[in-house]
Amino acid sequence: MAISFELNGKEVSADVEPDTPLLWVLRDHFKLTGTKFGCGIAQCGACTVHLNGLTRRSCITPISQVDGGTVTTIEGVSGEEARAIQDAWVALDVPQCGFCQSGQVMSATALLREIPKPTDENIDQAMAGNICRCATYVRIRKAIHRASDSMEG
């Protein structure tokens, strides 16, 4: 079954079974391996992408639910918030092993798009589903504040 959607700004199509997880399609079909497989049951957040502008765990998203939609992965995320997050991540050396970080960045970027000046509580609520086994949570929170401070407005 051919599923068509916008992926990182380009119209794409994939001929796959409708229940194939979006994560499988991203990694195996389109070779976009920045999005990671962590748990496979929407518990860790490593597979987070943006679907129609909102965070979405790609490991439990059947590709049939993506048909006609817009998907952004870590390879394609852009704009002021994404740049600010990337700069802050580099400045504070946020990642340790790095496996969860693409999911962290996708959730953090989505947060700043909706709440440009988030409180600690906003950050904790938005990031609660992104687990980091290196426990970089303190740097993540600090980096989100730094990204927020660096943005205009």
Next chain:
Amino acid sequence: MKRIVIAIGCAALVSLGLCLKIGTAIAADSEAAKAQTLQSPEDFANIRDESKRSVAMFNEMGKVLTHPRCVSCHPRGDSPLQGMDLHKHEPPIVRGAGGMGAPGMRCSTCHGDDNVAFSTEEGSIPGHPGWRLAPKSMAWEGKSLGEICRQLKDQDRSHMTLEELQKHNATDGLVGWGWHPGEGRIPVPGTQKIFGELTQAWIDTGAVCPEG
């Protein structure tokens, strides 16, 4: 993940015996829930007193109203619950605007339009297009059936008239999910059709609430 959490919890309790007892109790509750049925209004025809019949039918509706599939999203706090033991939702998520979660992590971050079977293990993640928490004014967690009943009828607290409530119970898709919760979850007893008929019959007999 759930197995890991249970294992860690059990280790913390030190006593393996206690864990086994808890596990057995949860399993017994689940078996009891599976065996539940839902009687239809006709099954109450032999109760001649209309008020008593009304109460009896609401008590029957209570099998649905207080079922974990329904109470999970009618919590008294700001987080949904999970499982037959109504433990706190993992990953942590808050009510947020409209009961749909917080910016950056909404219900829809994980819950799609349908139940989705996991690709790598048994079980599924539940889904429905309207996935969200019930309004806080409709919190049922920890309340008696009488309290839930009076809450439903109180127009200062309820956002629905009794007519709207009947329609909600009989036809709402998210309510209906309770009978089709996906692999790994025990459905609420009976059918949505019977639940709707019970609600109508309860209203027609005066919508009398149980005491307590």
